[in-house]
Amino acid sequence: MRVVVQEEPFDLAAETARFAEGEGGSGAIVTFTGVVRNLDDAPLEAMEIEHYPGMTEKALREIAVQAVARFDLQDVLVIHRYGRLIPGAQIMMVATAARHRRSAFDAADFLMDYLKSRAPFWKREITAKGESWVAAKDEDEAALERW
Known part of the structure; x- marks a missing residue:
């Protein structure tokens, strides 16, 4: 299990290959990558993501441990970036x-x-119209309730 919170970009292909190398007993490997998307109402200049070092890693590790136990995983990787992203x-x-x-x-x-x-991250969207913090969405909360 590996949990990483970092500012610098990561190499998706290299991370996927590294993850897959040790998985001789697995029958399936699933990867998902989230990217910064543009907004519907105004072009996004950047998204700034903040976090509290130590607290964030601990929270992500705890949920990764839960996932391993709940879904009988052989391995899990979580990488999350912070800082200014375009x-x-x-x-x-x-x-x-x-x-x-x-x-x-x-x-x-x-x-x-x-x-x-x-996850304890705070996101601020920056557009030509100004800046605003991203609020929690009802549909995201509803998705979490099914677990």
């Missing part, structure tokens, strides 16, 4: 390895729902 930049990556594909997919979905709703 549209199209990778924000995060989740990889799960399990003996069966459903477990790998469900675990990745579980982790994404947690990261979207409960």
